Amino acid sequence: MKVFLVILFFMASAQASVLKAPPSFELKNKTVVFVDVKTIASKIKYDLDSSSVSVESVIKFEQFSEGNPAFDLTPDASLVSLQGEKLKLENTSLPNNTSTVRVLNKNLKPGVYELRVINQITKNVRFISEGVKSAFWMSDLSDRRYLEQYLPVNLEYDQYKMDFEVEVLGTSKEHQIRTNGEVTEVAKNKFSVSYPEYFTASSIFFHLMPVGSFNEESFTYKSIDGREIPVTIYSAGSLSRYLSQTKKILPELEADYGPFPHNSVTIYGAGSGGMEYCGATITSLSALGHELIHSYFARGIMPARGNAGWVDEAIASWRDSGYRQYSTRSLSTSRMAGHSVYRRTTDRNAYSKGARFMGFLDSKFSDAGGLRPFLKKFKEDRLFKPFLTKEFQTDLEKHFGEDLTQEFSKYIYGSGKILSREEHGHNPFHPKLTEKELFDLL
């Protein structure tokens, strides 16, 4: 019995991230299956002579049921091979056209495999006099805007160890990488970068540039758990207000939600934009607090798919509003978590309706301490484990000892009749930047 339980445990932990994957589906006589990526090792070469960037990635993955495995990569690959056999990663629509993924044109039995992919990076790369600037900017508001814009990866439910080998060729100018991984400078302009194994396609902050491209200040933040956390802030403009704000916001967040979840803080004070990464952000000054709380909610506790993305935006926006409380009169129906299981983006109602829902829960349970102590516990219990909306609901119900089925079906799953259309409004903290604006922030 014991042996059996142990085996079950190992099976469960090996498959854990796949359990949060959307279901397999049939398409033109094939079954598309979602897999568990174990590791991705990518060699990224910036070649100044040809003004090009090539990436060669080796993806180790495990497949638990027979079918054609799905990954994602938005640029076309120039080479795809599985254990030496040349294949293709075909653009494939997910059911109801919710999104697109890349599906391998080969049916595989359950097992462990190694896939090799070569592609070029053309997005957010700028070759300048004797140097190159490149960033892996992302967005959670548009489809397929995570790391798949640059490298082959899996969908957001999956976590795996990523390692980069980065080389800048054809220049004597010294370069550096600002990132939320561990960087080792192997030789001049040659780096190895290692990321933690809980990272997903939305976790990595990566910005390569010639040394001296920005003003920079660093300091050490003493966390409430005793860690000395290195903080780096850089900007083309003045740093002083980013510095003073960061020194206020980090203790505020730790007082509410416990120790900062990451081992470093990297802030690119770009003056505009606003996007969160694990322990890092590109941000305007006004969005700094919003982006830093996302290191707890979004990149600390992690949504497994689009339908869970509303939780972190609702929490961050609720903080932006000064943690206001709301009664049911301020709530409106939504289907923030009621979209297709294949959806990969966050419903923008999260900023308004979602934030008010958090304020409603805070008011409803104020006698039991309110929502923030629950959120702190939620973060502690589920740190770095991708979650679904139903788990957020179950944890709330357990914590407060009350059934919330009605509230969730009306305001979150949109099970009722009256539904306004999804909002496409502008959020001050996540303005949707154009491709040109993102390029200009390199």
Ligand SMILES: [Zn+2]
């Ligand atoms: Zn946000």
